[in-house]
Amino acid sequence: xxxxxxxxxxxxxxxxxxxxxxxxxxxxxxxxxxxxxxxxxxxxxxxxxxxxxxxxxxxxxxxxxxxxxxxxxxxxxxxxxxxxxxxxxxxxxxxxxxxxxxxxxxxxxxxxxxxxxxxxxxxxxxxxxxxxxxxxxxxxxxxxxxxxxxxxxxxxxxxxxxxxxxxxxxxxxxxxxxxxxxxxxxxxxxxxxxxxxxxxxxxxxxxxxxxxxxxxxxxxxxxxxxxxxxxxxxxxxxxxxxxxxxxxxxxxxxxxxxxxxxxxxxxxxxxxxxxxxxxxxxxxxxxxxxxxxxxxxxxxxxxxxxx
Amino acid sequence: xxxxxxxxxxxxxxxxxxxxxxxxxxxxxxxxxxxxxxxxxxxxxxxxxxxxxxxxxxxxxxxxxxxxxxxxxxxxxxxxxxxxxxxxxxxxxxxxxxxxxxxxxxxxxxxxxxxxxxxxxxxxxxxxxxxxxxxxxxxxxxxxxxxxxxxxxxxxxxxxxxxxxxxxxxxxxxxxxxxxxxxxxxxxxxxxxxxxxxxxxxxxxxxxxxxxxxxxxxxxxxxxxxxxxxxxxxxxxxxxxxxxxxxxxxxxxxxxxxxxxxxxxxxxxxxxxxxxxxxxxxxxxxxxxxxxxxxxxxxxxxxxxxxxxxxxxxxxxxxxxxxxxxxxxxxxxxxxxxxxxxxxxxxxxxxxxxxxxxxxxxxxxxxxxxxxxxxxxxxxxxxxxxxxxxxxxxxxxxxxxxxxxxxxxxxxxxxxxxxxxxxxxxxxxxxxxxxxxxxxxxxxxxxxxxxxxxxxxxxxxxxxxxxxxxxxxxxxxxxxxxxxxxxxxxxxxxxxxxxxxxxxxxxxxxxxxx
Numbered sequence: 001x002x003x004x005x006x007x008x009x010x011x012x013x014x015x016x017x018x019x020x021x022x023x024x025x026x027x028x029x030x031x032x033x034x035x036x037x038x039x040x041x042x043x044x045x046x047x048x049x050x051x052x053x054x055x056x057x058x059x060x061x062x063x064x065x066x067x068x069x070x071x072x073x074x075x076x077x078x079x080x081x082x083x084x085x086x087x088x089x090x091x092x093x094x095x096x097x098x099x100x101x102x103x104x105x106x107x108x109x110x111x112x113x114x115x116x117x118x119x120x121x122x123x124x125x126x127x128x129x130x131x132x133x134x135x136x137x138x139x140x141x142x143x144x145x146x147x148x149x150x151x152x153x154x155x156x157x158x159x160x161x162x163x164x165x166x167x168x169x170x171x172x173x174x175x176x177x178x179x180x181x182x183x184x185x186x187x188x189x190x191x192x193x194x195x196x197x198x199x200x201x202x203x204x205x206x207x208x209x210x211x212x213x214x215x216x217x218x219x220x221x222x223x224x225x226x227x228x229x230x231x232x233x234x235x236x237x238x239x240x241x242x243x244x245x246x247x248x249x250x251x252x253x254x255x256x257x258x259x260x261x262x263x264x265x266x267x268x269x270x271x272x273x274x275x276x277x278x279x280x281x282x283x284x285x286x287x288x289x290x291x292x293x294x295x296x297x298x299x300x301x302x303x304x305x306x307x
Numbered sequence: 308x309x310x311x312x313x314x315x316x317x318x319x320x321x322x323x324x325x326x327x328x329x330x331x332x333x334x335x336x337x338x339x340x341x342x343x344x345x346x347x348x349x350x351x352x353x354x355x356x357x358x359x360x361x362x363x364x365x366x367x368x369x370x371x372x373x374x375x376x377x378x379x380x381x382x383x384x385x386x387x388x389x390x391x392x393x394x395x396x397x398x399x400x401x402x403x404x405x406x407x408x409x410x411x412x413x414x415x416x417x418x419x420x421x422x423x424x425x426x427x428x429x430x431x432x433x434x435x436x437x438x439x440x441x442x443x444x445x446x447x448x449x450x451x452x453x454x455x456x457x458x459x460x461x462x463x464x465x466x467x468x469x470x471x472x473x474x475x476x477x478x479x480x481x482x483x484x485x486x487x488x489x490x491x492x493x494x495x496x497x498x499x500x501x502x503x504x505x506x507x508x509x510x511x512x513x514x515x516x517x518x519x520x521x522x523x524x525x526x527x528x529x530x531x532x533x534x535x536x537x538x539x540x541x542x543x544x545x546x547x548x549x550x551x552x553x554x555x556x557x558x559x560x561x562x563x564x565x566x567x568x569x570x571x572x573x574x575x576x577x578x579x580x581x582x583x584x585x586x587x588x589x590x591x592x593x594x595x596x597x598x599x600x601x602x603x604x605x606x607x608x609x610x611x612x613x614x615x616x617x618x619x620x621x622x623x624x625x626x627x628x629x630x631x632x633x634x635x636x637x638x639x640x641x642x643x644x645x646x647x648x649x650x651x652x653x654x655x656x657x658x659x660x661x662x663x664x665x666x667x668x669x670x671x672x673x674x675x676x677x678x679x680x681x682x683x684x685x686x687x688x689x690x691x692x693x694x695x696x697x698x699x700x701x702x703x704x705x706x707x708x709x710x711x712x713x714x715x716x717x718x719x720x721x722x723x724x725x726x727x728x729x730x731x732x733x734x735x736x737x738x739x740x741x742x743x744x745x746x747x748x749x750x751x752x753x754x755x756x757x758x759x760x761x762x763x764x765x766x767x768x769x770x771x772x773x774x775x776x777x778x779x780x781x782x783x784x785x786x787x788x789x790x791x792x793x794x795x796x797x798x799x800x801x802x803x804x805x806x807x808x809x810x811x812x813x814x815x816x817x818x819x820x821x
Binding site: 165166167168170171173174177178180181183184185186298300301 | 392393394397403405408409410411412413414418421422423427428429430431433
């Protein structure tokens with residue numbers, strides 16, 4: 001009896017953790033989907049994420065307005081990704097190499113500029129309680145849902161719709177799938193790709209602000225543990241589909257929450273091993289989705305990882 | 308006249324008269340187009356004839372605004388045009404159907420049709436749009452399912468979609484760039500016949516870029532012949548004979564393949580393939596349960612429309628792609644497609660796109676010529692030390708023997724022309740004795756002289772007792788070289804006949820069968 005309730009609370013904790021932790025994954029993976037649908041890979045989104053976390057936090061500290069922080073974080077992410085987009089538009093520039101440089105540059109710049117903001121505390125983003133119907137405190141806390149999570153869900157639906165039903169969506173997919181076709185139709189390939197990269201950076205910056213302004217809700221140098229990079233893997237697993245990005249983000253979020261969830265029922269052995277669950281998951285999914293025989297299904301034709 | 312009613316909708320205006328005067332285009336020191344003039348009268352099919360590199364593509368790219376001409380004028384209905392973008396050409400009703408398809412592979416037929424529309428709305432109202440597209444399709448002489456994804460279409464269907472796309476956009480002046488290179492003879496006749504009918508009705512004008520004389524004779528009204536960027540002939544097709552046109556294209560009497568040793572003897576079975584199955588990049592079976600046998604001194608020609616598993620078959624034989632089942636034997640010994648077996652059993656390959664599939668682009672001609680044997684004496688000592696001087700002199704010898712045009716043995720292979728890359732690979736593959744020769748599309752994109760030479764070399768290898776497996780999309784080539792002909796369709800061999808009993812209609816029918 002006691003044991004049943006224990007395992008139930010583990011499940012609830014994983015679910016709650018999944019919702020809490022998944023938001024940055026969701027925003028970065030949606031951003032990377034937009035970038036890659038245009039035919040480029042931006043590995044620098046990890047740097048963009050950290051930069052977004054720092055600028056969002058700093059803005060919230062200085063103005064006292066967390067939502068303004070989210071906006072500034074998005075803009076900082078867009079600016080940083082614009083650098084990626086512009087450099088990659090030069091002839092014979094490899095987007096992977098530029099992405100790694102941007103990753104290091106973005107994190108370094110954020111640490112440098114963010115030194116002053118490690119101590120002050122910023123106002124947090126509000127959340128909505130959806131667990132009022134339950135008396136169980138764990139369920140109540142699990143269903144304490146941040147607004148950004150819901151925005152992310154709406155965005156996933158909107159992007160999925162937009163890629164099929166809007167001119168922008170069709171043009172982005174054209175450029176990402178066949179630059180030859182896009183040129184023959186008179187589209188400017190580089191411009192569209194830069195736009196896709198910048199939009200992706202905006203979303204990733206917002207994902208970063210979630211880290212510093214909601215969960216865990218502080219700013220320090222160990223804030224991100226590679227979520228930005230893992231989100232790139234997640235896009236491959238989700239086969240460049242925004243809706244599947246949402247599910248995959250929940251899965252990764254749940255894996256991240258595994259350690260803390262087990263802790264709630266007193267399993268503290270191997271805590272750090274469980275903490276590595278998302279990284280194992282990343283490796284496992286990459287092996288699972290790779291094949292000696294097939295190319296990646298659904299991959300945009302111009303993306304360098306699928307060529 | 309059966310299309311007249313349907314076409315009123317697509318082309319409310321008469322096709323424009325396009326006059327090109329003294330058009331010149333230079334790329335650095337090279338003059339790709341040298342003061343070429345031609346006029347396409349409304350409602351005619353005007354053929355642009357010439358070998359690869361004659362300037363045909365450059366001419367139409369200037370016309371479409373992809374390139375900016377260095378001199379000369381283009382007038383559309385009398386008004387001079389300075390186009391800088393294909394979209395502007397589109398607005399004037401000029402449309403281009405490219406040789407390499409410009410469809411978006413991951414999108415559906417409907418999405419591809421909507422993409423080019425000039426007034427594509429910000430949000431696409433699919434239900435209405437699809438209704439309009441369905442009406443458009445119903446008014447067309449050939450149709451495609453709107454929901455099919457382009458990557459799943461056959462080459463012929465893609466070609467049709469390209470043409471449908473242009474007609475949908477209201478183009479009244481269509482440029483077809485080598486439209487039939489990927490079609491079966493029947494599909495080619497159907498599409499070109501349709502284009503000619505539309506032109507006769509005065510609905511469209513067509514510029515047909517081709518190097519196939521039969522097509523030009525049958526479907527074009529006027530012809531302009533280009534050679535080396537210059538206009539070397541022009542006139543009504545009905546006034547010119549086939550021999551005249553060839554002479555203009557080549558500049559001399561047409562070269563002929565030396566059919567050496569017509570009395571060659573066929574020996575024992577050498578190459579045998581049983582139950583071979585191979586998957587394509589998407590994990591779909593591309594070659595299914597394929598079996599064949601080739602004897603010594605025999606050419607087995609495999610015809611077929613591209614995309615029916617030929618490339619996967621060759622890649623599997625070359626060791627570039629895993630087979631999912633089946634066995635290959637050479638002279639009765641199993642062949643697992645390793646380098647050592649290729650050496651011992653003397654299996655040699657001339658794959659398509661040799662620069663990509665058979666060469667190392669960043670290496671010199673001499674190094675590429677030694678790729679089969681660089682690790683053996685006399686090129687290698689003690690198993691690791693390479694004697695570069697020996698490699699170089701070996702390269703020089705083969706360059707001379709196979710007439711490879713290069714700046715020298717140290718030039719990078721990537722700097723050579725297509726024909727000379729092909730000669731280089733052929734030199735490497737044929738110089739040390741060959742038991743099995745596997746050849747795919749050996750003459751694709753080469754000029755007539757190189758074609759004749761390469762075909763003669765293949766036949767010479769056969770006469771020396773090699774078993775030759777020729778996989779080609781060019782039916783004329785298959786008919787010219789093969790002793791036996793098989794047709795590949797959907798990964799299987801569906802028809803086999805000795806050359807003497809082969810009929811073009813019969814082969815074409817099997818190529819088209821699904």
